[in-house]
Amino acid sequence: MEIRELRYFVAVAEELHFGKAAQRLEMAQPPLSRAIARLERQLGVTLLERTSRRVTLTKAGAVLLSEARSILSAAAAAERRTRQAAQSRPRLVLAVKSGTAGELLARLLDAYRAEPGAATVDLLLCEAHQQQELLHNGQADVALLHLPFDSAAGLDTEILYSEGQVAILPASHPLAGRSQIRLAEVTALPELPMARWPGHGGSYPEGPGPEVQNLTQLFQLIALGHTTVVIPESAGADPRRDLAAVPLLDAPPVTTVIAWPSQSRLRAAADLVRVATRL
Amino acid sequence: MEIRELRYFVAVAEELHFGKAAQRLEMAQPPLSRAIARLERQLGVTLLERTSRRVTLTKAGAVLLSEARSILSAAAAAERRTRQAAQSRPRLVLAVKSGTAGELLARLLDAYRAEPGAATVDLLLCEAHQQQELLHNGQADVALLHLPFDSAAGLDTEILYSEGQVAILPASHPLAGRSQIRLAEVTALPELPMARWPGHGGSYPEGPGPEVQNLTQLFQLIALGHTTVVIPESAGADPRRDLAAVPLLDAPPVTTVIAWPSQSRLRAAADLVRVATRL
DNA sequence: CCGATTGATACCGGTAGGGTATCGCTGCAG
DNA sequence: CTGCAGCGATACCCTACCGGTATCAATCGG
Structure with a gap:
């Protein structure tokens, strides 16, 4: 079984x-x-059922498709990391979503820069659903994630801190003046359906709310009175003048973690994680 | 970069x-x-420094060695799992250390057998330090582990239960009659140095105690008055007549978890985990 | 300084992998 | 029912790569 064959199989299976x-x-x-x-002969397994009109995956084919994708990803990661390691100046790519923990991130970078032998940290701004893939295929070494x-999955993590969530509402909304609010009150507003974010595959869940990709878009829509959203405190700490952030009493806390691929043995990544946990 | 090339490189690097x-x-x-x-030309990286007398790994080479090992492991796993999936009767390989949770295991297997569409479960008896590798290279689908x-690392887990630990002592030892004991009392016995188990790589930690591979060996050495050990309650529940198990007051609890490779999408494995968590 | 050891180079043969041309099957249109 | 279009398989050819043998060149030990 060779990588080239797996690339071929993935293409056909997709x-x-x-x-x-x-x-x-x-x-x-x-x-x-x-x-x-x-490939089928070597494995002794039928991967695809083909008629001259239609090709379908067998069970075994579906298994191999998933395995092959992760092998190809690992191979790409191996190439990137090997090339990285050959650079004299070590670099470390940290994947963050645009909204993540502004202040925490600044403190982390400052503290790490002070470490002896600190690598150059490149920030890779990305969307949430890309981070896992970026870590697995070696385009990023470490990431900041918001659980849950x-x-x-497939990553090792260290908890950095937990925080509550706030609802972002138009400043003119009746609930905007409240000092606290319950989750049920926010989700029960028919005139303000909750905005929908892309999921792990980049596709949107079903629902009445508008589809958004980032906070700027979202804040604009909220200001227009079209939607609302529940986000971590730190992300809603400093909204526009025409928006209000109301703390939620009963929303599950959001935990910010630093994550890296399990098998990673990068010195620089380990240092960064150590610094992060000491903040 | 092909798998064959990685196999070659690993051989040379080792x-x-x-x-x-x-x-x-x-x-x-x-x-x-x-x-x-x-391979070096394609990567644009020197992996090995060679004189005509001596070959050494470069930094980049060390990185690729570790990456390559996990890719080869993943490739072996892919082959095994693909072949498995082609079998009409699904099988599930459960890796357990010989000493693990006799009663829990029996209940788990019974409960799972009653599930609709239950796969045939093959037990793979192994030593602790092999389990992770077995899961990663596809020789096993699920494992029972003792944390900590x-x-x-690199596995997803569900907690099954926690238990205390006991010290196993010769029945004739002064402490053997005690109903409880502290960790410090056991480790402070110069005449009974703690036995040493192989670590993750299969190598032993430093220390004065004898090296052992399994409980039978260990119990024999304890009976002879050469060593002692601290193990989970369930493993020491039923020792030989000439041994005594004394509960420890302050030893960290041992958590038995069921673990599987993160990317695993096996129906049968998911079912087994679900059954396990309901026990 | 010589010889043994060890990695690199030169050269050769077989085969695997890629290309073009074409076949044979299947589903659909009329 | 028949002919055509679409699609995967087969036949055949050629190149290039992979592996083998023979040999070179460099380094270290005695």
Whole structure:
């Protein structure tokens, strides 16, 4: 089983069409067919059911698809990390969502810079649903995540701190003047359906609220009186003048964690995590 | 970068000797040298410093060695799991240390067998330090671990239960009649140095106590008055006549968890975990 | 300074992998 | 029912890469 074969298989399994897959791989269709057939012969397993009209995955094929994706990801990570390690000046890529913990992040970077042998830290701004993939394929070494919203599956984490959540409302809304509020009161507002964020795959959950990608978009929509949202205190600490942040009594606390791939043995990453936990 | 190349590189990086590595790979030395050189050229990185007398790893080489090992492990796992999935009767391999939770295990297997669509469960008896590797390379699907002794890095876990620990002493020892004991009292016995178990790599920590591999060996040595040990209650519930198990007041509790590889999407494994958490 | 050890180089043969042309099956249109 | 379009498999060819043998070159020990 070679990586090239896995790349071929993933292409076919995703396209479910040998011709399209060959096009994507920039090769002709016949050698692709043969490569898949050879892979099946070596494994002794049928991966794809093909009629001349339709290609479908078998159970075993579905398993291999998932395994192959993570192997390809690991291979890409290996290349990146190996090249990184060859650089004389060590660099460390920290993936953060744009909204994450402004002050905490600044303190973390300051404290780490003071460490002896500190690497140059590159910030990689990204959306929440990309972070896990970035860590796994080596484009990032460490990430700041918000549990329980972001998934930390397959990652090792250290808790940095927990905070409550606030509801962001138009300043003119009747509830905006309250000093505290309950979750049920916010979700029960028919005129302000909760905004929807993209999930792990980048797709949106079902619901009546508008789809948003970032806080700026979101705050604009809230100011317009079209929606509302519940976010961590720190993210809503300093909203626009025309918005109000009302603390929630009963929302689950949000935990900010620092996360890294389990097998990571990077000195610089370990240092950063150590510094982070001491803040 | 191909899997074959990674296999070659790992062999050379471990042997630090092209000739030996070639022998291990059952091939001649020249093609091996060329393959490594090609890999270095493709990565644009020097992985090994070679004089004609001595081969050493560069930093980048050390990084790739660790990455490559986990990729090879993942590839082996992918093959095994794919073949498994092709079997009509699903099987599930559960890795347990010989001493783990006799009664809990029996209840778990009974309860799972009653599930609709239950897979055949194969028990894979092994030593503690192998379990993580077995899960990662696909030889096992699920494992029972004892935290904090066993490492669960890179694994997802669910807590099954916690228990106290007991000291196992010769029945004739002055402390053997006590109904409770403190950790410091046990570790402070110069005539009974604590036994040493192999760690994660299979190597033993430093210390005066004897090296042991399993409970049978250990109990024999304790009966002879050569050593003592602190183990979970359940493992020491039923010692030989010539031994005494004394509960410890202040030893950290041992948590038995069920663990599986994070990316695992196996139906059968998920079912087993669900059953386990309901026990 | 010589010889043994060890990695690199030169050269060769077989085969795997990629390309083009074409076949054969299947589903759909009329 | 028949013909066509779409698609994967097969046949055939060629190149390049992989692995083998023979040999070179550099380094270290005695």
